[in-house]
Amino acid sequence: xxxxxxxxxxxxxxxxxxxxxxxxxxxxxxxxxxxxxxxxxxxxxxxxxxxxxxxxxxxxxxxxxxxxxxxxx
Numbered sequence: 001x002x003x004x005x006x007x008x009x010x011x012x013x014x015x016x017x018x019x020x021x022x023x024x025x026x027x028x029x030x031x032x033x034x035x036x037x038x039x040x041x042x043x044x045x046x047x048x049x050x051x052x053x054x055x056x057x058x059x060x061x062x063x064x065x066x067x068x069x070x071x072x073x
């Protein structure tokens with residue numbers, strides 16, 4: 001799984017939902033730095049955290065990671 005692609009997808013979905021990084025971090029009860037690291041792809045979220053992110057963004061985890069898997073062929 002490509003952390004940078006996953007991060008870009010999370011950022012895109014976050015923006016579509018109208019969340020700032022600050023608001024999203026508060027919603028997930030994590031630091032802004034953690035959200036920034038995930039969105040930049042410097043850290044990959046755990047499966048459990050990806051599920052939580054997906055739930056908050058009203059998308060499936062698959063939608064978040066799908067592009068990443070498709071481009072790894």
